[in-house]
Amino acid sequence: MKTFNCPNCQNPIFFENTQCEKCFTHVSYNPMTESFEANEQLQPNDLCKNQSLNICNWSVAGSHQENFCLACSLNREVPNPKDLNGFDKWENLEPAKHRLIYQLLKLKLPIFSKLEKENGIAFDFLSENNKQKAVTGHANGVITILLSEADSVHREVLRKQMNEPYRTLLGHFRHEVGHYYWDLLFDENNIDKCRAIFGDERINYGEALQNHYKNGAPTKWNENYISEYASSHPWEDWAESWAHYLHLMDTLETANAFGVSFKLKKYPLKNLTKAICPNPYETTSFKTIFDSSVALTCMANSLNRAMGLSDIYPFVIPKAVYKKLNFIHNVLSNYSSIS
Numbered sequence: 001m002k003t004f005n006c007p008n009c010q011n012p013i014f015f016e017n018t019q020c021e022k023c024f025t026h027v028s029y030n031p032m033t034e035s036f037e038a039n040e041q042l043q044p045n046d047l048c049k050n051q052s053l054n055i056c057n058w059s060v061a062g063s064h065q066e067n068f069c070l071a072c073s074l075n076r077e078v079p080n081p082k083d084l085n086g087f088d089k090w091e092n093l094e095p096a097k098h099r100l101i102y103q104l105l106k107l108k109l110p111i112f113s114k115l116e117k118e119n120g121i122a123f124d125f126l127s128e129n130n131k132q133k134a135v136t137g138h139a140n141g142v143i144t145i146l147l148s149e150a151d152s153v154h155r156e157v158l159r160k161q162m163n164e165p166y167r168t169l170l171g172h173f174r175h176e177v178g179h180y181y182w183d184l185l186f187d188e189n190n191i192d193k194c195r196a197i198f199g200d201e202r203i204n205y206g207e208a209l210q211n212h213y214k215n216g217a218p219t220k221w222n223e224n225y226i227s228e229y230a231s232s233h234p235w236e237d238w239a240e241s242w243a244h245y246l247h248l249m250d251t252l253e254t255a256n257a258f259g260v261s262f263k264l265k266k267y268p269l270k271n272l273t274k275a276i277c278p279n280p281y282e283t284t285s286f287k288t289i290f291d292s293s294v295a296l297t298c299m300a301n302s303l304n305r306a307m308g309l310s311d312i313y314p315f316v317i318p319k320a321v322y323k324k325l326n327f328i329h330n331v332l333s334n335y336s337s338i339s
């Protein structure tokens with residue numbers, strides 16, 4: 001993500017801020033200009049309605065709905081703010097969702113609400129004990145996230161149980177929206193190229209998942225997939241790879257915004273140029289993005305270890321996965337150049 005500044009005093013501002021910490025100006029994020037504006041320069045109805053609940057700091061710029069910002073206009077089912085337990089979790093979900101929308105705009109992907117167009121996106125944030133037995137997932141543009149996922153203790157228990165190296169709310173959003181854009185990006189004219197990389201998605205999805213949960217991933221899955229779950233079905237492989245592409249792009253954009261560069265000549269950074277990490281959204285070559293990301297994640301993991309934390313990017317990308325990420329890069333580059 002980019003870095004932002006206070007519109008009044010230019011002090012750095014974080015993406016989630018509602019107020020400048022130096023001059024105390026109240027600010028709103030404008031997703032169209034990728035910058036913060038002073039609320040005193042805006043009309044009251046320029047602010048997203050969810051600002052009053054303290055779960056959004058965006059203006060309605062670029063939104064198709066009058067009252068809500070582009071990110072909040074995609075919400076369909078959310079907890080009642082009076083349900084304090086549910087609201088607490090919703091509050092944790094929104095920053096991740098807003099980051100997702102920021103990135104979808106960067107990738108020049110279409111974003112519209114299912115409430116206005118049948119093939120749009122809708123977010124349902126549901127509790128587990130509702131009647132229909134909700135699960136986190138995607139179906140026809142509806143992205144369901146279980147509120148319990150927003151409980152960090154519960155999420156960590158699941159992560160351990162499922163033997164996952166990484167489980168975050170942002171990761172969930174990136175994965176699930178990957179299913180949505182698969183539907184949007186592929187049809188009979190271009191599906192063959194996708195099948196050649198990810199396999200034939202026409203194999204029975206339900207059976208494939210059952211089989212995965214019963215028998216686990218194939219041995220040596222890590223030579224072909226980014227995660228064990230990616231090996232369950234071509235759709236999951238796509239969504240997992242897509243999420244990783246988004247991880248790499250966002251971390252690299254952040255490094256670029258901070259002017260991070262590498263000068264080490266020794267392993268493992270030996271192949272790196274001395275230039276600043278590139279802005280990935282302006283980089284045509286996936287190899288450049290990838291090489292910079294390898295160095296960056298290596299550095300970031302080392303920083304985390306210096307603080308006694310686990311790696312921020314606990315993955316190794318084998319050749320087969322590189323090809324998948326490169327394919328996604330090409331699909332998105334072609335898509336943004338024609339739209």
Ligand SMILES: [Zn+2]
Nearest residue numbers: 006009020023
């Ligand atoms: Zn300021």
Ligand SMILES: [Zn+2]
Nearest residue numbers: 048056069072
């Ligand atoms: Zn909003």
Ligand SMILES: [Zn+2]
Nearest residue numbers: 175179236239
């Ligand atoms: Zn999935």
